[in-house]
Amino acid sequence: MPRITINEDLCKGCELCAAACPKKIIALDPLRLNAKGYHPAGVTDPSACVGCAFCATMCPDCVITVER
Ligand code: SF4
Ligand code: SF4
Numbered sequence: 001m002p003r004i005t006i007n008e009d010l011c012k013g014c015e016l017c018a019a020a021c022p023k024k025i026i027a028l029d030p031l032r033l034n035a036k037g038y039h040p041a042g043v044t045d046p047s048a049c050v051g052c053a054f055c056a057t058m059c060p061d062c063v064i065t066v067e068r
Helices: 016-020 054-058
Strands: 003-006 026-028 041-043 064-067
Touching (some): 054 064
Antiparallel strands (some): 003 064, 026 041
């Protein structure tokens, strides 16, 4: 299974990763705030990830790492 790592404190909550994910398994966490004061992106269902890395490619701040 691919492994997604999100460096939450660098996230600015722009949701570009969520829009890019073909499996729609990335969403901002409405219950948490990061060091910048944004709701950070998280993976809602890691088992559904196909490892395409579209999320990592789209992120303007290089917050996401995908390991296959
Ligand atoms: S690697 Fe692909 S399927 Fe997995 S979370 Fe990122 S965009 Fe979605
Ligand atoms: S694209 Fe990057 S900065 Fe934007 S919400 Fe996703 S992880 Fe955060």
